[in-house]
Amino acid sequence: MGEHLLFTGASQVTTKEGTSKKVKRRWSDHFAIQDNNLGITRRSSGSVEFYECNYCGKQYACRHTCEGHVNKHHLARQPYKCQMCYKPFYYYSSMVRHMKTCLSFKCYICGAVMDSRLLLESHLGQVHSSQ
Numbered sequence: 001m002g003e004h005l006l007f008t009g010a011s012q013v014t015t016k017e018g019t020s021k022k023v024k025r026r027w028s029d030h031f032a033i034q035d036n037n038l039g040i041t042r043r044s045s046g047s048v049e050f051y052e053c054n055y056c057g058k059q060y061a062c063r064h065t066c067e068g069h070v071n072k073h074h075l076a077r078q079p080y081k082c083q084m085c086y087k088p089f090y091y092y093s094s095m096v097r098h099m100k101t102c103l104s105f106k107c108y109i110c111g112a113v114m115d116s117r118l119l120l121e122s123h124l125g126q127v128h129s130s131q
Helices: 021-025 065-076 092-101 117-127
Strands: 003-007 014-015 031-034 040-045 048-052
Touching: 040 117, 048 065, 065 092
Parallel strands: none
Antiparallel strands: 003 014, 003 031, 031 040, 040 048
């Protein structure tokens, strides 16, 4: 998958995928996992872990946020698609947020979102019957 493991410290060593677990256990606390296909690097320094854009060096706490940044600002691609309407997104979180309301049924009185017409009709009858 284009993933490389990079040592940092006195000597720089790069190993490709398939490195044995013995080698992985001897690493220091400071290391990076670089994925050239995505354009991001996962870095760790002690207990702190973050993801870094290989194009501009910006750092993110969440892998999906870093991937979205690379997709939008460097690769101009929208790899995440809504499974219901096929709308494309740069960010995974944007797609998830969109899918919660995509093709759903919204109450015209209070704005509550239901998964089906039956649930919306039930909601209208129980919650808004006196209105």
